[in-house]
Amino acid sequence: MATIVERLKYRYKNGDVLVKFLFINITVFFILKVIAIFFLLFNLNRVDLISFLGVPSGLSQLLNRFWTPFTYMFVHEQLWHLLFNMLWLYWFGRIFLQYFTGRTLGSLYVLGGLGGAMLYVVAFNTVPYFIVMGDSLMIGASAAVMAVVMGAAFYRPNVRLNLLFIGQVRIVYIAIAVFLIDLFSLGSGVNEGGHVAHIGGAMAGYIFALQYRKGRDITGWVSSLIDGLVNLTKPRKRVKMKVEYRKRETDLDYNERRNSQQAEIDAILDKLKKSGYSNLTPEEKKKLFDASKK
Structure with a gap:
């Protein structure tokens, strides 16, 4: 049967x-x-x-x-x-x-x-x-x-x-x-x-x-x-939403991050003075451009 x-x-x-x-x-x-x-x-x-x-x-x-x-x-x-x-x-x-x-x-x-x-x-x-x-x-x-x-x-x-x-x-x-x-x-x-x-x-x-x-x-x-x-x-397909949780940044973390970014920009500026803008890498040019907007 x-x-x-x-x-x-x-x-x-x-x-x-x-x-x-x-x-x-x-x-x-x-x-x-x-x-x-x-x-x-x-x-x-x-x-x-x-x-x-x-x-x-x-x-x-x-x-x-x-x-x-x-x-x-x-x-x-x-x-x-x-x-x-x-x-x-x-x-x-x-x-x-x-x-x-x-x-x-x-x-x-x-x-x-x-x-x-x-x-x-x-x-x-x-x-x-x-x-x-x-x-x-x-x-x-x-x-x-x-x-x-x-x-x-x-x-x-x-x-x-x-x-x-x-x-x-x-x-x-x-x-x-x-x-x-x-x-x-x-x-x-x-x-x-x-x-x-x-x-x-x-x-x-x-x-x-x-x-x-x-x-x-x-x-x-x-x-x-x-x-x-x-x-x-028809059963509806559930859309899975990925939620990212960021740990809250402390003042110490913030200052360390800012100092690190500033040190990197200073190094790029030094290179710019010595070698000229044309010798900067695309990544360095982008970072310098982003920093100028802040």
Whole structure:
């Protein structure tokens, strides 16, 4: 068991951003499941952690749980939901990393998640169809994953994937098909908030690809935000200040030092009279110059 844990830790530590996101999502899922099972076995009043991690549609709740637009994109309640999202993230993440850095992948993942959360909250507070549904809660990495899918597909639309029973298909067609499924699923009454968020994430990925082709990276501000958060968690290096303590000089020490310095200056002056200024060494010239300023 210890060996497995060590291997996983090594894999996480040395893995790229894609591997780290997979680990984080899977780890959060299992931690929440273990906590839920613990409360169930001991008949304890269950603390609904999902409600503190998922994005609420109500604005008042959202203001009280302002962190949820970031946390929800790493939270899953059902195993099939987690598995589906992680497979899509892995497949299209690998394609994405052929053309972009891990830093950009991580930033687009977060940007897609934020875009999905924003469209979800806006829709459930402005569109009559969604308003009548009342307050709801959303979790899952689907919006973030959709951003990576659309970003890869529309940046390199001619890349192909081998699909079972179908053969090679351009990834842009796969991305469009998934987007249309979400779009046409609106009004079905099933996972309405999720479909809205998927569309928000897909739009973020599409805009990213479009702008990147024009030489603009819209994930730059997200990268700066992530860097700032990471730096906050890093332990600050203590700057060691060297303090020198000087022994207090007595009158006797002072007089001896002054007499020694004066004797040295007198010797230089004698040499100056006998040999001239040009025969003084640079060090002697400096000492003579310093003495003239006192």
